[in-house]
Amino acid sequence: xxxxxxxxxxxxxxxxxxxxxxxxxxxxxxxxxxxxxxxxxxxxxxxxxxxxxxxxxxxxxxxxxxxxxxxxxxxxxxxxxxxxxxxxxxxxxxxxxxxxxxxxxxxxxxxxxxxxxxxxxxxxxxxxxxxxxxxxxxxxxxxxxxxxxxxxxxxxxxxxxxxxxxxxxxxxxxxxxxxxxxxxxxxxxxxxxxxxxxxxxxxxxxxxxxxxxxxxxxxxxxxxxxxxxxxxxxxxxxxxxxxxxxxxxxxxxxxxxxxxxxxxxxxxxxxxxxxxxxxxxxxxxxxxxxxxxxxxxxxxxxxxxxxxxxxxxxxxxxxxxxxxxxxxxxxxxxxxxxxxxxxxxxxxxxxxxx
DNA sequence: GTCCGGACCA
DNA sequence: TGGTCCGGAC
Numbered sequence: 001x002x003x004x005x006x007x008x009x010x011x012x013x014x015x016x017x018x019x020x021x022x023x024x025x026x027x028x029x030x031x032x033x034x035x036x037x038x039x040x041x042x043x044x045x046x047x048x049x050x051x052x053x054x055x056x057x058x059x060x061x062x063x064x065x066x067x068x069x070x071x072x073x074x075x076x077x078x079x080x081x082x083x084x085x086x087x088x089x090x091x092x093x094x095x096x097x098x099x100x101x102x103x104x105x106x107x108x109x110x111x112x113x114x115x116x117x118x119x120x121x122x123x124x125x126x127x128x129x130x131x132x133x134x135x136x137x138x139x140x141x142x143x144x145x146x147x148x149x150x151x152x153x154x155x156x157x158x159x160x161x162x163x164x165x166x167x168x169x170x171x172x173x174x175x176x177x178x179x180x181x182x183x184x185x186x187x188x189x190x191x192x193x194x195x196x197x198x199x200x201x202x203x204x205x206x207x208x209x210x211x212x213x214x215x216x217x218x219x220x221x222x223x224x225x226x227x228x229x230x231x232x233x234x235x236x237x238x239x240x241x242x243x244x245x246x247x248x249x250x251x252x253x254x255x256x257x258x259x260x261x262x263x264x265x266x267x268x269x270x271x272x273x274x275x276x277x278x279x280x281x282x283x284x285x286x287x288x289x290x291x292x293x294x295x296x297x298x299x300x301x302x303x304x305x306x307x308x309x310x311x312x313x314x315x316x317x318x319x320x321x322x323x324x325x326x327x328x329x330x331x332x333x334x335x336x337x338x339x340x341x342x343x344x345x346x347x348x349x350x351x352x353x354x
Numbered sequence: 355g356t357c358c359g360g361a362c363c364a
Numbered sequence: 365t366g367g368t369c370c371g372g373a374c
Contacts, residue, residue, distance in 0.1 A: 039359075039360050039361075040358085040359045040360065040361095040369085040370075040371080040372095041359090041370090041371075041372085042372070042373085044372095045371080045372070077371085078370085078371080079369075079370035079371045080359095080360090080361095080369055080370055080371085081362085081370085082361080082362080082368095082369070083360090083369095083371080086361085086362095113361090113362090114360090114361065114362085115360095115361085116360055116361050116362085117360095117361095118360070118361095119360070132363085136359085136360075137358075137359055137360085156365085192357090192358080192373090192374095193373095193374075220357080221357085223357085251368095258356095326370095
């Protein structure tokens with residue numbers, strides 16, 4: 001089997017992108033501009049902005065001579081406007097410090113504002129044929145899958161491993177085609193969802209493909225801590241029957257039968273008297289449980305209460321023996337609580353719903 | 355609505 | 365080390 005890089009280069013030449021507006025020559029200014037625009041932004045969005053930008057600022061001197069406002073105006077709608085400010089600052093610096101000649105090493109390019117390690121390497125490789133590795137989001141995905149690298153790429157150790165791997169794969173020749181090929185591979189075939197493995201030149205030794213892990217690599221970022229909410233859920237028992245209330249159609253658990261809720265800091269018995277006009281006393285607290293939603297995490301403190309036997313009908317509520325309540329549409333954590341209660345108190349006689 | 359993403363900054 | 369910047373894809 002040919003080396004990884006050879007296959008990427010051959011594929012790029014036959015199937016990769018060659019007609020993007022910054023590929024028409026090896027102008028480092030245009031390549032740099034495109035790489036900055038392509039940070040956090042997809043090619044399809046960038047193309048139009050790029051064309052307008054180079055029409056107005058065709059070279060470094062034009063950009064360095066512009067006002068920041070004019071640069072930002074052409075950036076308007078692309079987002080991440082610090083990119084435009086850094087771009088302008090960098091153009092001025094190149095004019096001053098390099099006499100308007102674009103620096104031609106990754107190190108010097110990377111010293112420009114707004115240019116990190118990967119962008120510097122991309123410009124150095126594409127514009128000057130320098131042998132340096134890139135590692136943008138696309139390449140991280142390709143390498144994590146091909147090498148089967150587990151772990152979130154934002155993790156320092158994982159990212160270090162990816163950089164080492166990227167450098168170990170670099171060919172001696174055809175650096176520009178290889179670099180473009182890695183970008184094209186990630187953008188065209190090795191996409192986040194639905195990768196086109198059958199068309200991939202490095203499928204044969206791809207770890208993720210072999211082990212069926214293309215959809216789990218790269219490891220997604222850890223869930224960020226969701227907001228926490230706390231609530232007390234009341235298990236109100238009257239002669240073996242539990243009070244359930246129907247939730248509003250909208251919002252969490254819309255239309256399901258759930259338990260009465262109280263805020264954590266109120267006294268349960270007081271809350272029941274005020275809200276339902278019922279006399280109750282707390283028996284004990286049940287083990288707390290947590291439930292994850294997409295946008296918050298709910299911590300539930302269930303409390304068991306006994307009612308004085310003066311039950312009355314409440315609109316939107318129902319009294320059910322725990323075993324019968326399990327037949328109703330219950331939210332998952334409520335079902336769990338009710339199931340525990342049904343196991344614990346199976347002997348109460350059933351009685352009709354009031 | 356959620357997830358994603360380079361560079362920079364606190 | 366985690367937050368911030370923004371818009372697009374899904």
